[in-house]
Amino acid sequence: MVSSVSIAGHGHPRAWSFLVAGQRDHQGNEGYNDVVEDSYSFDSTVSNHRQVRIGDLVVVRSSHEALGISRIETLDELPGARKARRRCPTPGCGRTSFKERATKRPRFHCSDCGTAFDSPVTEQITVTAYVAHYGGCWQALEGCLAGEHLEALCKKNSKQQSIRELWQDRTLEAVERLGVRLPPQLPPTVRRRHPEELPGGRRRREAAARxxxxxxxxxxxxxxxxxxxxxxxxxxxxxxxxxxxxxxxxxxxxxxxxxxxxxxxxxxxxxxxxxxxxxxxxxxxxxxxxxxxxxxxxxxxxxxxxxxxxxxxxxxxxxxxxxxxx
Incomplete structure (x- = not known):
């Protein structure tokens, strides 16, 4: 059981896009437990991790389309979490930006030093883990907002980030035109409580598949x-x-x-x-x-x-x- 603390919201909500597990560049780690329609997991190694707050607008996306939109109801902070980080074994490199190859051997290729290898070096690091819950007012988009349209809503051209800030007003206008009716931000009195445990096990499929x-x-x-x-x-x-x-x-x-x-x-x-x-x-x-x-x-x-x-x-x-x- 992991204890959690709910993080308070800020004065003016912002908007973010969340790249789902299976699509993210894990930067050498073993991945995240995302439940597409309900919660999103990240940690203190992820860019913008301290900027996300309760009440913020979120668009959950794959690499090529938006899957859904919602507002963050609770945001759990889980300090002292342990995380496996894998690094390139080449002396003098040690970077985490290597890719696993589906068919080629050796299995991994480091884009920084150009070395291919079968086994990365694994280390354990301590991070603060976060779980953003947003299932209460989830609205499926099912790709009606394509990747190129979502890209135009991003404030910065940082395509490698799994959490990217969006222009909130433009995003709301875009989904409004698509017929999506997102409810107003939930007041604190109706925010849901969640189990004090990181999500795991069986994951829901994307709404499109359901x-x-x-x-x-x-x-x-x-x-x-x-x-x-x-x-x-x-x-x-x-x-x-x-x-x-x-x-x-x-x-x-x-x-x-x-x-x-x-x-x-x-x-x-x-x-x-x-x-x-x-x-x-x-x-x-x-x-x-x-x-x-x-x-x-x-x-x-x-x-x-x-x-x-x-x-x-x-x-x-x-x-x-x-x-x-x-």
Whole structure:
């Protein structure tokens, strides 16, 4: 059991991007225990480790896309932690910036001295470990904010850092445009308590994997953000990739023949109880008139950009087919 102390927040929250485990340059250490949707681990050897505070905005990222966004609820400080650090064994070098190679032998290659070797020198160092918890208001992004767009939100061009500062206002504006609705910062009275133990063991997969996301859904998320084409912004957990034409018939995944729809709207769409006109308006079946929330959607405009790559021809054919039975 590891004791922990919660670190107090500062006056003006900042924004950071966290590079997840498996993607980080470990600088010779054995890695970190990250739970993508809930917590992030780092230590006093990591740049910006003393700058991160409760209330800060965080975007969790892989090497090529943003996975999710949240706010830090608690930040545990764990002094006196032991950490294995591996160094290049070459005399006069001793650097930690070597890479493990997947197929080549020897296994490791040091970029500083150019030496290849099978076994690094391992030493034990004492560090202060930190665990940032943010699961309470986690919003999955699933790559709708690509790496190059996230890069433009960074304050400094320090690509090797696992914790990088972001422009907070620009970041919030960017995810707002993508349909992500992040709740306000949680007041201290509702901040969650966490076990006084570093996370370990089984880790959750990225949200994209949990939702059964395939290439088609990912392409639609990149195109439209976290926005249901009928009802507007929605959590990623309820957004589904819908085909304008039944996949079982055509077996084609085309972005111009797909929309992101909330799960209940998707069910109505597939059962021909909801249709989209060539004028990009929502039409609901007479059978839904008795359901106020669905009936209120009738005549509303589709929530997609004017230049969206949506096949109007396929849409018109589908509309005529569906409404002919109403």
């Amino acid at each position: 939702n059964g996301q395939d290439t088609f859904r990912k392409a639609l998320v990149r195109e439209y953000g976290m926005i249901c084409a009928v009802t507007g912004p929605a959590p990623s957990e309820v957004l589904q990739a819908a085909h304008l034409r039944p996949f079982a018939v055509h077996e084609r995944h085309r972005v111009d023949e797909g929309l992101l729809l909330r799960s209940d709207i998707h069910s109505l769409f597939d059962r021909h109880l909801l249709a989209i006109s060539p004028e990009l308006e929502v039409h609901v079946s007479p059978g839904l008139v008795g359901y106020e929330r669905y009936a209120s959607l009738h005549g509303s405009p589709l929530r997609i950009p004017e230049n969206a790559p949506l096949s109007r021809t396929v849409l018109e054919d589908l509309y005529e087919e569906v409404t002919a039975s109403w």
